[in-house]
Amino acid sequence: MAGISQLSPPLLWQFFETICSIPHPSRHEAALRQWIEQWARDRHLAVEQDKVGNLIIRKPATAGMEDCKGVILQAHMDMVPQANADSRHDFTRDPIQPYVDGDWVKARGTTLGADNGIGLAACLAVLADRHVEHGPLEVLLTIDEESGMTGAFGLEPGLLQGDILLNTDSEQDGDVYMGCAGGVDANISLPYLAVGPDRRHQAWRLAVAGLRGGHSGINIHQGRANANKLLAEVLHALGQQLEFSLAELNGGTLRNAISREAWATITLAPEHQERINSLLERWQQQFSTEFAGVDDFIRLSLTAEPELPERVMAPQLQQRLLDALLACPHGVMATSRSMAETITTSTNLGVIKTEQERIFVQCLIRSLDDRGRDRVAEMTAAVFRLAGADCQFNGAYPGWQPDPDSPIMKLVLATHKEVFGALPAVKVIHAGLECGLFKASYPHWDMVSFGPTIQGAHSPDERVHIKAVERFWLLLTRVLHQTPRR
Template sequence: MTSLTQLQPNGLWRFFAQFCAIPHPSKHEAALSQWIQTWAREQGLPVVVDQVGNLIIKKPATPGMEDRKGVILQAHIDMVPQANADTQHDFTKDPIDAYVDGEWVRARGTTLGADNGIGAAACLAVLADRHIKHGPIEVLLTIDEEAGMTGAKGLQPGLLEGEILLNTDSEQDGEVYMGCAGGVDALLRFAYAAEPVPAEHQAWEIKLSGLRGGHSGVNIHQGRGNANKLLARLLESLSHELPLRLAELSGGTLRNAIPREARALLLLPSQHADALAAALTRLSAPLKTELAAIDSKLGFSLTQAPLPSRCLNQAAQQRLLDALLACPNGVIRMSDAIAGVVETSTNLGVISTQDDAIQVQCLIRSLNETGRQHVEQMTQAVANLAGAECQFSGHYPGWTPDPASPIMRLLRETHKELFTSDPKIMVIHAGLECGLFQPAYPHWDMVSFGPTIQGAHSPDERVHIPAVHRFWQLLIRLLEQIPSR
């Protein structure tokens, strides 16, 4: 971590290096939370841990600025745990191996956690710096943002006194966000009656890998391959040529990450081994060509595997493949009101094989409730036709833009003062916690900004070092200019 601690702004990067050293995937933030609490109390800063585990740390105004409006600096302390197939990493125990690569910071073989570790590090750096001029500050660090937004949903009214919230969870330098999509999880469950493996069959494992993956909100419109959908297409084509039986199917690891890898365990009569290899080569070639411009590293492998004890019955197998092919995925509609912004999308994120069922997890996002309801209806219809169960859960609202926002206007003016250019005012298709704060704190004036982070939710994640410096400059100057109450 030595190289990270030599970067500027030094205080921010030192905190981020410490975050990398403490495992903190979603739902396993306790160790990092405890470290932050201990650090804050050592600085003489009061800390509150609310009923769901969010941290609230308060710092008084610098002398002469006590009359300024109170500001809440906000970030989440969990990270998305994604690793390449050839990387052995336990996110609950192993530190992130971060390193400097030119103008970028990356991690070896895993997600980096810059989403939202850089924002959280900036919040602590403001608390630690005694030279920054600011009014009353409260730092709100939420938990479990990536896997359910539990922290934001559980935030109770009356805990925070500020009027302005600065969310640090955006990922593009020069862009400022004033709204975001809401979302809901869909879980499809395909029950099946298992059958014994037919006599004289061999087991084969097909693996699909090499896709870029990415954030299911930020990258969903970029045409990146979805491993689950691609493998379903391949299996359907293979099943028309060979008498294959499906024993297992799995793909993806998180419902909010575009799946990069998927695998299937197949059974075939032994005499079809050569035909399977030839068919795989022939049928996978068009898929590689289709995605060559965006996912040039897409690959397929075939290896013989140990024989399982059972497999899906043929009727269940066909219902499953039909449903996976029909299940909506990707962009459903672009926004008419905001050019270039996705209005509604869905991500077929995870497939897993259970003892008596195969489960499929999707994340539906939309800037409006009607778009979300439309995709819910489509997903439910697919489940109905396939005889599967379908449940929707974890609904969270979007963040409605406020064109008259005073903090948005001040941030725009501050950006132009520092960098001689106006920022782009945006609405993001990804989920931000701002919308969930509104029921408890409807008076908050909110805005979201951050440095450039590419490849979030995938092992390609990287953060741009010069953009982090500009983000810090903007944050500090903005705090200095917060108006009086």
Template sequence: MTAITQLSPRLLWQFFDTLCSIPHPSGHEAAVRQWITDWAQERGLVTIQDTIGNLIIRKAPTPGMEQRTGVILQAHMDMVPQANADVDHDFTKDPIQPYIEDGWVRARGTTLGADNGIGLAACLAVLADDKVQHGPLEVLLTVDEESGMTGAFGLAPGMLQGKILLNTDSEQDGDVYMGCAGGVDANITLPYQAESVPSDHQALRLNISGLRGGHSGININEGRASANKLLAELLNEINKLQAGIRLSEVSGGTLRNAIAREASALLTLPKSANPALAELITARQQQYQQEFNGVDDFIDLELVSADLPQRVMTSDLQQKLTQALLACPHGMMAASRDIADVVESSSNLGVINTETEHIYVQCLIRSLNDTGRDRVANATAAVFNLAGADCEFDGAYPGWQPDPQSAIMQLVLNTHKELFDLVPNVKVIHAGLECGLFKAIYPEWDMVSFGPTIQGAHSPDERVHIEAVSRFWQLLVRVLRQIPEDKAASFK
């Protein structure tokens, strides 16, 4: 147990502390799912695990509330695994180490997992606390949301009985969400064409580090630097030097839904090219410090000695790869015409890897509509096809179309006003929520999403605001108590 177990609401924070102690990155939710299942069954709760690995838990209504409309509380069980370069952390084995700092909870050198661990902890706290009043209740806990929404894709119709879904995966206190972007993964492979390393060459590794990174949906319009895009710029400038510098391998980023924080390139070059390369890197370091001042203040470029590789790319491949990465769509592509201050379409150049037979690139393309998604996808494919790469798209998921007539939305707005004397902002989030997939399977569901303030999600800077968690809990508990008997009833 850590100090966060003494925070309020205590039951929620105790559950979150336990979740931090059980490794649960995407694709490795078995341990946390088993712990939740054992805990729920000990309490006599009905638990159902579907074929994809999702977990459904049912709790009987509070006496006298049996006729209320059934509610599904929803969270996902996985977290994004990101650690600082100087932190040795195995997310499949090592616990997260939370600590309190200036009114926030953070983790030591890694992502915290507040996304969506706080929502998950809130669901468990509702199940555990018999003082929370509610009608028929189901808790839906999905798997693999962060890396592919596998759980939402695999959810079968008829598994759930409720008609109102409360999604807990939003990240701003005072905002309530009624829609989200859809997305698709672009998986790109470019055959590795090799040559022998010139006999007079030495090897240097160009490293880019110190970037903030962040969530490729929430932070994509903030002008944060992408290590992968900076690397493409640098390689393009290196090619222009005409100094005989050759590229052996490139790598950058680890997740398609996280803005790349680090990237590197293994170069070989004659000693005569050292001064020009060093001068270029120094100049770019100064440029980036000015360009990203106040946004990414700690960008670091360095050249370090490396072992001579066995191969380098052909000059043709080096040029085509560099230009394709440079031209690859990244960042906000279009703003919504219908909703102020909302990104319509974006793309994140998330991952670059050099493998034995090819270079692998992965982008996550998001949009509020299929037209915008397809436009960016087609542009991405065109860029890489010109370079001789194959571009395949998979994992497409729909957006959650806003419903201005949502009764549960109105209830949440009214309840927030009652509790905090403040009408929250109604928003559409550019990040992907599972609600769009749920709506395709259960079109009758009325859905809303809200949560506490979480900053820096998908990066080691992730933190959750303690007071916002308390307000989130108060809102959730009051909304559950005020769910009406008839879903279509007026909430005025």
């Protein structure tokens, strides 16, 4: 990893190298938090951990800037754990292995954690760098952003004194964000109604793999294939052609990642093998044509299993489940009439998991407005209720509504033009930033979000552009230097 720490700005990349070396998937940030806390104490910075596990680190203003407005620099400590199918990476124990590939930094076989590790590294670099000039500074590092926004939900009023929040969790150089989508998790459960398998049948593993996947907010409009939807489509169509039994169905691992792989265990009469292979070849060609230029490496496979499963789904459950998955909404549901190319509402069929007593399905619904979110939630619940499922909605969080008169937005725009010679694009991001939740406890905060170019977030294709990181650092430090007076 020597090449990483030698990139520019070196202090930021050195911190990122350390972050990569300490496992920190969602809900397993304790080791990284402990390291940061000790690092801050060793440098005599004021640091505290709140009731839910967020860290707050304070640094006094640079001489002559004591009367500037207080700034909160914010990042989250967790990362999305996604690995290629052939990887044995244990995200709770193994370090991420970043490497330089041309103009980009990538990871070997896993997510890189640039989301939001680069922002986190920038926050620490500002604390460490004596040459960065700033007013009263607080760094807020939250937990569990990726899997539930636990840190943002649990942030108490009164802990932070600043007036301006700079969120570092955006992923496109040249864009500045003034709003984001809210969301809610749909947690769906169907009882597993089992019967014994037909002993004359052969067991097979039917799989969909090779998809790009990606971030369920940032990439949802690009028309990438979802392995859960493709497998449901194949199984549903197969049921129209042949009689088979479904033993289990699994796909995706995170509700906020577009599913890259899905597989099912099925049983059917041995004499149908040639027929099913022929059908799979036809569907393979259909998917290749449908997703050409978007997902070019979709693979359907059928592999014989050595033994029959102990149970299969009762026919009525199998039909209801496949009907519901086929009908389950997925993708962009609405776009803005007033903001061009802005997604208003979307939903992602993220996880299907067969457990001992139930089949579990999880979707993440995102929307800029609560009504759009609730409309798709009701639609999803209606589909699965018809299938006899229980549908619970958890973790609802509000969107961050744009403020066109934001002073910090105007400062960032002016600073960007001063440093780079051009104004950035002002956008509303469809990802779920923590800013909307912060407003509940700190309604007076003036907020803006910006960051470097990160592509493929939430997938093993994740990469961060090296020059964009340098530009991000220049913009961030210049904005801090120009923080307005109280």
